[in-house]
Amino acid sequence: MRFWLSDEERRPDPVPVVTDDRAAILAGLVLWVIALAALLVFVGPLVEAGRVWWLWTCLVGIGLGLVTLVYVHRRARQR
DSSP states (O other): OOSOOOTTTOOOOOOOOOOOHHHHHHHHHHHHHHHHHHHHHTHHHHHHHTOTHHHHHHHHHHHHHHHHHHHHHHHHHHO
16 A cells, blocks of 8 residues: 555546535534523523533533634635
8 A cells, every 4th residue: 555646647626615604503503502501491400400500501502603604605705
């Protein structure tokens, strides 16, 4: 097995696949919002069990998703 090929032996690089990153990010955001809504229904037992950090995890996921959505939207607009 060889680890290095000369330029003549190399195949051309494949064409990059065009994807819609915003759709994937929106799907993730929807899932975080659903998880937050489900946990808010059971907020009493969560507090009693000391699992309030689950709510914060959902909020951080939503926040990071929104920041990423803005970033991807601006990057797509620049192209």
